[in-house]
Amino acid sequence: MRVPQLPAELHTSERPSSTAQWTTLGRALELERPRGRRIVSDEYAPVFLSPLSRTVLAPLRLSIPLVQLAERHPLAGVSASALCRHRFIDEHLRAALADAEVAQVLILGAGYDSRAYRFADELAGRPVHEVDLPPLSRRKAQIVAEHPACFIGNAITRVEIDFRTESLADRLTQSGFVVGARTFVVWEGVSMYLTRAAVTDTLGTLGGLCGAGSTVAMDFWYRLDGMAPGRQVRRLGARAIALIGEPVTFGVAPTDVAALLRVHGFEVFDLVRSHELAARYSTGGRPCEESIYVLAARH
Numbered sequence: 001m002r003v004p005q006l007p008a009e010l011h012t013s014e015r016p017s018s019t020a021q022w023t024t025l026g027r028a029l030e031l032e033r034p035r036g037r038r039i040v041s042d043e044y045a046p047v048f049l050s051p052l053s054r055t056v057l058a059p060l061r062l063s064i065p066l067v068q069l070a071e072r073h074p075l076a077g078v079s080a081s082a083l084c085r086h087r088f089i090d091e092h093l094r095a096a097l098a099d100a101e102v103a104q105v106l107i108l109g110a111g112y113d114s115r116a117y118r119f120a121d122e123l124a125g126r127p128v129h130e131v132d133l134p135p136l137s138r139r140k141a142q143i144v145a146e147h148p149a150c151f152i153g154n155a156i157t158r159v160e161i162d163f164r165t166e167s168l169a170d171r172l173t174q175s176g177f178v179v180g181a182r183t184f185v186v187w188e189g190v191s192m193y194l195t196r197a198a199v200t201d202t203l204g205t206l207g208g209l210c211g212a213g214s215t216v217a218m219d220f221w222y223r224l225d226g227m228a229p230g231r232q233v234r235r236l237g238a239r240a241i242a243l244i245g246e247p248v249t250f251g252v253a254p255t256d257v258a259a260l261l262r263v264h265g266f267e268v269f270d271l272v273r274s275h276e277l278a279a280r281y282s283t284g285g286r287p288c289e290e291s292i293y294v295l296a297a298r299h
């Protein structure tokens with residue numbers, strides 16, 4: 001009998017990220033809700049789904065009332081958190097693009113982010129630099145190329161990198177990123193999968209490359225201490241993600257994050273923890289996961 005193998009660790013394999021599929025699957029599932037009751041509305045998400053994700057989506061679609069009931073449980077908050085952080089970043093992006101001095105958008109660990117298309121009108125031709133590991137970046141480019149009628153053009157630059165081992169500054173300057181220009185940076189769902197050194201190096205690089213008035217919008221994970229059963233289950237959940245080859249390796253408490261960003265020239269102006277995140281954007285009584293928070297910081 002063939003024993004099923006667990007996926008290899010992301011950085012040492014040639015496969016695109018599974019967590020990027022998860023977040024995209026969540027956005028695709030959200031389309032099952034009426035438009036007015038969605039946290040985000042990403043019509044491009046289904047196009048990026050892998051055969052496995054499509055197989056998972058089909059029964060979920062058939063059991064929507066049950067799924068929606070399960071999503072109200074406090075321990076299922078990761079799915080609403082992923083949607084609410086996406087919405088949070090959308091709102092900050094929209095506000096930033098109203099500023100004519102914002103010259104470019106940089107999306108780090110872009111996954112199947114479709115903002116380059118969803119915000120095509122607001123971008124008005126301003127370039128979007130999408131940065132990710134090569135296997136994901138290439139798969140996304142292939143899907144976009146196969147659906148020319150769906151992905152109607154904005155100026156997108158695809159930048160392949162491993163944040164842990166390569167220089168973001170070198171890769172961006174080779175790819176036409178304008179150093180010193182006012183930039184909106186999206187760094188969503190990535191910091192928790194990196195080393196502390198990779199996170200601080202990347203923030204340092206952003207501090208050096210982005211012009212005054214630039215914004216970084218991102219999320220962080222942090223470890224919740226305590227022996228309460230909910231806390232233990234959350235810690236176990238964070239550890240279990242290692243089974244799909246994408247271990248959680250970095251966290252910083254919301255009380256410490258402003259200092260981390262300030263070192264690199266960014267001042268936090270909007271930090272939103274789980275309860276407020278749910279209050280701002282969630283629908284259908286879905287709570288957000290306590291160990292995830294979002295922030296926007298200005299350079």
Ligand SMILES: C[S@@+](CC[C@H](N)C(=O)[O-])C[C@H]1O[C@@H](n2cnc3c(N)ncnc32)[C@H](O)[C@@H]1O
Nearest residue numbers: 017019020023109110111133162163164188189
């Ligand atoms: C959870 S996914 C988030 C994707 C997307 N930002 C979203 O929210 O849907 C994490 C992303 O980070 C990328 N990533 C992880 N480690 C990376 C690294 N060392 N260098 C570059 N990208 C990385 C993965 O390929 C993946 O696309």
